[in-house]
Amino acid sequence: MNDSTQTAVQHRDYAGAKLGMWLFLFTEILLFGGLFLVYSVYRSMYPEDFHEAAAGLSVVLGTVNTVILLTSSLTMALAISALQRGNTRQSVLLQGATIVLGLVFLVNKYFEWSGHIHEGIFPNAPELLARSHGQVQFYGLYYVMTGLHGLHVVAGLALIGIMLSLTIRQRITREDNGKLENAGLYWHLVDLIWIYLFPLFYLIT
Amino acid sequence: METNFYNTPGKHKGILAWVLSTDHKRIGLLYLSCMTAFFLTGMTLGLLMRLELIAPGRTLMAASTYNALFTLHGVIMIFLFIIPGIPAALGNFMLPLQIGAQDVSFPRLNLMSWWFYIIGAAVAITSLFTGGGAPDTGWTFYVPYSIRTGTNVSLAVFGVFLMGISSTLTGLNFVTTIHRLRAPGMSWFRMPLFVWSIYATGWVQLLATPVIAITLLMLMAERFFGIGFFDPAKGGDPILFEHLFWIYSHPAVYIMILPAMGAVSEIIPVFARRTIFGYKAIAFSSLGIALFGYLVWGHHMFTSGMSDEARMIFSLLTFLVAVPSGIKVFNWVASLYKGSIRLDTPFLYIMAFIFLFSIGGLTGLVQGALATNVHVHGTYFIVAHFHYVMFGGTVFAFIAALHYWFPKMSGRMYHEGRARIAALALFIGFNTLYFPMFVLGWQGMPRRYYDYLPHYQPLHVVSTVGSWILATGILLMLYNLFRSLRTGEKAGDNPWGGTTLEWKTSSPPPVENFEKIPEVTTGPYHYQ
Numbered sequence A: 001m002n003d004s005t006q007t008a009v010q011h012r013d014y015a016g017a018k019l020g021m022w023l024f025l026f027t028e029i030l031l032f033g034g035l036f037l038v039y040s041v042y043r044s045m046y047p048e049d050f051h052e053a054a055a056g057l058s059v060v061l062g063t064v065n066t067v068i069l070l071t072s073s074l075t076m077a078l079a080i081s082a083l084q085r086g087n088t089r090q091s092v093l094l095q096g097a098t099i100v101l102g103l104v105f106l107v108n109k110y111f112e113w114s115g116h117i118h119e120g121i122f123p124n125a126p127e128l129l130a131r132s133h134g135q136v137q138f139y140g141l142y143y144v145m146t147g148l149h150g151l152h153v154v155a156g157l158a159l160i161g162i163m164l165s166l167t168i169r170q171r172i173t174r175e176d177n178g179k180l181e182n183a184g185l186y187w188h189l190v191d192l193i194w195i196y197l198f199p200l201f202y203l204i205t
Numbered sequence B: 001m002e003t004n005f006y007n008t009p010g011k012h013k014g015i016l017a018w019v020l021s022t023d024h025k026r027i028g029l030l031y032l033s034c035m036t037a038f039f040l041t042g043m044t045l046g047l048l049m050r051l052e053l054i055a056p057g058r059t060l061m062a063a064s065t066y067n068a069l070f071t072l073h074g075v076i077m078i079f080l081f082i083i084p085g086i087p088a089a090l091g092n093f094m095l096p097l098q099i100g101a102q103d104v105s106f107p108r109l110n111l112m113s114w115w116f117y118i119i120g121a122a123v124a125i126t127s128l129f130t131g132g133g134a135p136d137t138g139w140t141f142y143v144p145y146s147i148r149t150g151t152n153v154s155l156a157v158f159g160v161f162l163m164g165i166s167s168t169l170t171g172l173n174f175v176t177t178i179h180r181l182r183a184p185g186m187s188w189f190r191m192p193l194f195v196w197s198i199y200a201t202g203w204v205q206l207l208a209t210p211v212i213a214i215t216l217l218m219l220m221a222e223r224f225f226g227i228g229f230f231d232p233a234k235g236g237d238p239i240l241f242e243h244l245f246w247i248y249s250h251p252a253v254y255i256m257i258l259p260a261m262g263a264v265s266e267i268i269p270v271f272a273r274r275t276i277f278g279y280k281a282i283a284f285s286s287l288g289i290a291l292f293g294y295l296v297w298g299h300h301m302f303t304s305g306m307s308d309e310a311r312m313i314f315s316l317l318t319f320l321v322a323v324p325s326g327i328k329v330f331n332w333v334a335s336l337y338k339g340s341i342r343l344d345t346p347f348l349y350i351m352a353f354i355f356l357f358s359i360g361g362l363t364g365l366v367q368g369a370l371a372t373n374v375h376v377h378g379t380y381f382i383v384a385h386f387h388y389v390m391f392g393g394t395v396f397a398f399i400a401a402l403h404y405w406f407p408k409m410s411g412r413m414y415h416e417g418r419a420r421i422a423a424l425a426l427f428i429g430f431n432t433l434y435f436p437m438f439v440l441g442w443q444g445m446p447r448r449y450y451d452y453l454p455h456y457q458p459l460h461v462v463s464t465v466g467s468w469i470l471a472t473g474i475l476l477m478l479y480n481l482f483r484s485l486r487t488g489e490k491a492g493d494n495p496w497g498g499t500t501l502e503w504k505t506s507s508p509p510p511v512e513n514f515e516k517i518p519e520v521t522t523g524p525y526h527y528q
């Protein structure tokens, strides 16, 4: 394959790229879907235990994180529309803000997790195993689901970081911003999943 | 000499011109060569198992070695060979050609999928020689044993996880390609049926594979952190793992068989010189299979303690999902009626396919019925059944398609005489190897045992002899193809008189597939 053919084949197919991205988001939802399934099974098996265990989570921290993530979705959407209006500088600033908010989310999460671990509540810990079965499952799900979500946040941040540098180097422009839009879609998905995790873990007390 | 994608110089040289190429044709051939190597490895393991079973008691190996062998054989044949299978190898090569495109929608993603596949395969194979030794759980990785065993399950599972990513991305790529890159004039109902089947398969890959991905992640989390999802001592439920596993793995059997059915629908009209009977019925039955295939996973778990209602519903749905497969078989047979049939090698394999797949499919119904299922569950009946569908079905169709498209891919014809002898050896060997297993299973021989009661021996000996005939056929078939790469006669653009677009370009095709993107004005199988 030589250079000229590479470019010959690399057509700009926006609708195709969008379609591919939506399909990818679909697979991400199904990935979490497996965990939501497990959650619903154990929640229906141990409703009281889940209720009790949820009291151990801080609603304040959870709410703060929800607000942070929602705001970051907003800044991301604004970053895209800024670029589409041709305002590159504003778009760069807003993308930067999205990254900062994502990082704050992770820092929050870090303190939350370490608080629980400090209390001896983590998988396979004697403290946790001494509690009821439902509580063990609740915290198992809590760690796995928020952990996997956290990894998605990290991936999303890396992605937006790349977009940021491409925007600064004028490789993503007003005319050619499909990549940024797709990164935005991904970030909204990460947000969306959190919107489900939040009530399922924090608000069921 | 005519320029084609082999002799056009590219950015890279030597092996790099292959493993860094984004050309769908090269990627297809990469898959094909890797899969051939893995198939031969899996076959060798199968032969060793059959040799062990030639006599009761310990013959060659210890029981634990046998456990590792059937696990490896299963993992290699399923995840390294048949899941990427026809779509990744022949689909990659033929799909853009058949719809008149220059490449797939995302060529770089396509290359990345291959890298995921090959790294995943390397990780899975590394798991054999490192850690606590080769996994011995069977390819199904059932808990609780897969959590407790000291063998290297985690690494093998991680390899399978990576290959799952590869499969998902391939499905995504193909679905998008079919939506976006069809040549002008190619409406949905002018697509070749192979393309329809790849399309349906792509959806299954997209919608089912993430479920196995998360299941395997949970299994790894279980092994590393002891979370307890599947551990009754911590309030978990091992049966839940089986559900999650089969929610993927039943649809996965359609990832294996749908493209094979597509290849059959492609070859039959060409060798019967007649348009396919029931084009729409075949196209929609692919989608039907893809859809209903999601709802029947419970038939793998009839004996693991579900409620009677659940079992009856799963049983009913299993019978229903057989209907679209039946529709296809009837349409294929009807397509032959009044055709002028050419008995070339691809067609011989197709006939073998219809015969073997029918046996495999009908014995599937034996297991779909509750009463008989309880009798044959976990016996050699199952081993016979799934080899009939996967090997007799998918692999025979794969070989048919390989012969059918060999002239397009290589520019040369294979040796017809040798190919026919190989086909015969394969057919005889196959039935000698697997048919006795139905009987053994019916008589109660359990699967995954390295030992058995002496009265089972005669049939086991027959089966082992069959494995030798089969292996000879495979080797002869491959030898013939490899040799023909050099010595075969020049094939020309369209040796079979096919009517689909891949035959409208030169053999092998140029880098950009077509001199000029063709305009489509008729259906795919336009014979007068």
Ligand code: HEM
Binding pocket: B042, B043, B046, B047, B049, B050, B070, B071, B073, B074, B075, B077, B078, B081, B082, B137, B138, B139, B140, B383, B387, B390, B391, B395, B446, B447, B448, B449, B467, B470
């Ligand atoms: C090439 C010749 C082959 C031979 C000689 C062979 C032989 C065998 C044997 C002896 C077993 C073990 C039976 C038991 O102890 O339970 C087995 C299991 C199996 N085979 Fe094959 N086989 C061959 C090809 C294939 C192919 C082409 C596939 C699929 C594409 C396949 C898929 C499997 C699977 C999934 C299992 C079950 C493994 C498990 O129990 O975990 N085999 N085969």
Ligand SMILES: [Cu+2]
Binding pocket: B249, B250, B253, B296, B297, B299, B300
């Ligand atoms: Cu099934």
